[in-house]
Amino acid sequence: MNSAVQTTLAVQVARLYYHQGLTTGEIAAELGLSRPKVSRLLSFARESGLVEIRIHDPAVQPQTLAGQLQDLFSGVEVQVVGVPPGSAEDEWLGRVAHAAAATLDTLLRPGMTVGLAWGNTLDAVSHALTPRRLGGLDFVQLNGSANIQELVSGFVTDTLTRFARNYGGRAHLFPVPTFFDDPHTKDMMWRERSVRQVLDLQGRADLLVYSVGSPHAGRPSHVYAAGSLDDHEKAELDQLGVVGDIATVFFRADGSWKGLPINARASGPGLDFVAGHPNTLCVVSGLGKVGVLQAALRGGLMRRLLVDEPTAAELLRRIEEA
Incomplete structure (x- = not known):
């Protein structure tokens, strides 16, 4: 095996092992290698400096999916996650x-405040975390969820x-509540001292972590599936050209959000705040989210994007065909 091929394969193995959490046996099965070969490639990756705190891939080219997306949406750092060919969206x-x-x-x-927008994607991330102690971290919920179903399930x-x-x-x-029945009720609630304490903490967040919500995802986003919106409200959103939400605040296909009545009743942070925040991580997976992801990128609603390879490829295909 020549050095270029060995380097390329070592990077691929290192990504699967360190970024995606696969075992050496799983990597061997996916790439058609022996487990000893996988171990040797991991050793080579460490010894040759390919792996430090992060994985550095010297073969990254501008024409990769991540590079193409970054060219189209300047100011957005993109990481595209590879998946096994033919695998299901749950994978x-x-x-x-x-x-x-x-x-x-x-x-x-240590000492950071992190704003989290609840939903299926961040719930999956919470299950994938590796225990690590950091002093003084505060995790603050960005959007409300107080209804009977959520209180019983404990999902959020x-x-x-x-x-x-x-x-x-x-x-x-x-x-x-996720949504107030009347915007005046929300205005009154926002004056309560206990609520203001959470809102102030949200406003001081050093990092925002969220996904994009879509009713068309393979697993419809929690806000659409959990009864937070009735049929009349869903029909109204369709008529207004809404394609999805971030932290239960909605936006249109062109990425705009001004003038949508439901946002005055939503408990999530204003999208001006999200768009203007210097440190955000948007995590997206699934073909049903391509449209809403494209809209969010158009609206400048993220600084950092982490997305699976098929979704990134479909996003680029749609952009090229538009």
Whole structure:
């Protein structure tokens, strides 16, 4: 095996092992190698400096999916996660979740405040975290979830507390409705001292972590599947050209969000805040999210994107055909 081929293969193995959490046996099966060969390639990757805190791939070219997306959307750092050929979307989400967990380990520092938008994707990330103690971390819920179904299931609180326990930090829940019936009720609630404390913590967040929500995902985003929106509200969103949301705040296909009545009732942070934040991580997986991801990129609603390979490829295909 010549040195160029060995280097390329070692990088591929290192990504699967360190970023996606596969065992040497799983990597061997996926790449058609023996387990001793995988071990030797991992050793080579470490000894030759390909692996430090992060994986450095000297063969990365501008024409990779990540490079193409970064060329199209300047200012967005993109990481594309490879998946096994022919694998199901649940497998893609698992790979992306492990990669997101590894990325968080490089971003988090003691004393940081992290804003988390709950949902299926971040719940998957919370299960992929590797225990690590960091002093003084605060994890604050970005959007409300107070309804009977959520209180019974514990879905949102479990996600937040799982992040906090993993890093030895504190979870700050946001016990308000996902959507208020009347924007005036929200205005009144926002004046309450206990609510203001959470809102102030959100406003001081050093990092925002979220996905994009879509009713068309293989697993419809939690806000659409959990009864937070009735049929009339869903029809109204369709009529207004809404394609999805971030932290239950909605936007259109062109990435705009101004003038949408439901956002005045939403408990999530304003998208001006998200778009203007200097440190954000958006985690996306699944072909059903391609449209809403494209809209979010058009709207400048992320600084850092982590996405699976098939979804990234489909996004580029749609852009090229437009």
